[in-house]
Amino acid sequence: MNEQEPRWRRRKAARPAEMIEAALDVFAEHGFAAAKLDDIARRAGVAKGSLYLYFDTKEALFRAVVDQAVVPPVSRMLAMAQAQDGPFAEVAPRLLAGAALALSQDRVAAVARMVIGEARTFPDLARIWHQEVVGPLLAAVIARIARAQAAGEVRLGDPRTHAFSLVGPLLMATLFRQVFAGVAADLPDLHEVAAQHARSLLDGLILPTAHSGVST
Template sequence: MQGDQPQQKRQRRKDARPSEILEAGLALFAERGFAATRLDDVAKRAGIAKGTVYLYFSSKESLFEAALKDRMVSTMEGVGELTASFPGSTEELLGLVLERIYDQMIEGDAGVLLRILISEGERFPHLITLYREVALSRGMATMKAILKRAEARGELRVPAENIDPRMIVAPIAVLAIGEKVFGEQSLGDRDDFLKRHLDLVLRGLLSANAAR
């Protein structure tokens, strides 16, 4: 049994490597941007041999895609699962949904990916395409599901098909961009901004007789 312990430890270490590389990559993306980040530097930050990182990620683009899936897509998948099983009102659901997205986009490091798209997307248009195909499409599908759910409950002011789901999350992008341009001092109180965002969305979406 004791002889198995080193092997088990090595296996746990191997299993953890993709997430360790991802964390190192996100840290360097935040510090240097996409163009100036090299996979060799990511390997160094992760504390692994240079060649090891290529076993998991063949390029910076594949690392960026993995980060999109881990930070953005996984969040929207969680929101989708919540939407499918949530028993409460649309007001309650949207409050939880927006808070999750704020946590990831503003407090978490998914905002790093958005800032890269804003600042370097023109130089790397394939990243924009990747974001649209991997993350944006999933996010919009999730928002549409929330709208359809609200419509089925008789809570919407107008038909779901007449509502652009991008409007639900647009203030989050404004906040993320403001942080990049003006710094953290421009954000004000995050919880207050979220409260005002939710109020704006609910007033625009819900019918007068919807539960508030």
């Protein structure tokens, strides 16, 4: 077999991944509306026609970006949320720490900002983001909170509302970093936000133990 053939095959097989990587950068830098397929193809080192061989629309390329660049860290968070069997007071800080780690990836956070900013103009972005990222993650957190409530660990209340209370400040800090980078002098550290919010929230969310003698 020609020694060049395996390298050629690897290069051809790698092209979609290279296109997705280039699209992630361009979307993060310019947003969805301003992103040009010509720029994505140029950054990936392929002809624009080659891009269309794999992705027939910009929306299809965005879905691929979400599937390849965003879903994997979210899936790891989902697996962690579903696998944690310890007390919720120990699980919640680990969940927030995992979320902080995922959102600390600037390009992922930039894509989230892009979706929020352009969802009304491009509703397919919101649909894809909700279907692939927000929906599964929120469902897992809600289920874990409901399980903690059933075990007598967490106060009664709508588990969905509790879930928003749990993740909301971290998402706000992420957007603050994205919007005000280069403007605000002291951007929030996501890991510090996650750790402090876990302590503050759990003070009000976790039920006192039977040994504390504190009534609810």
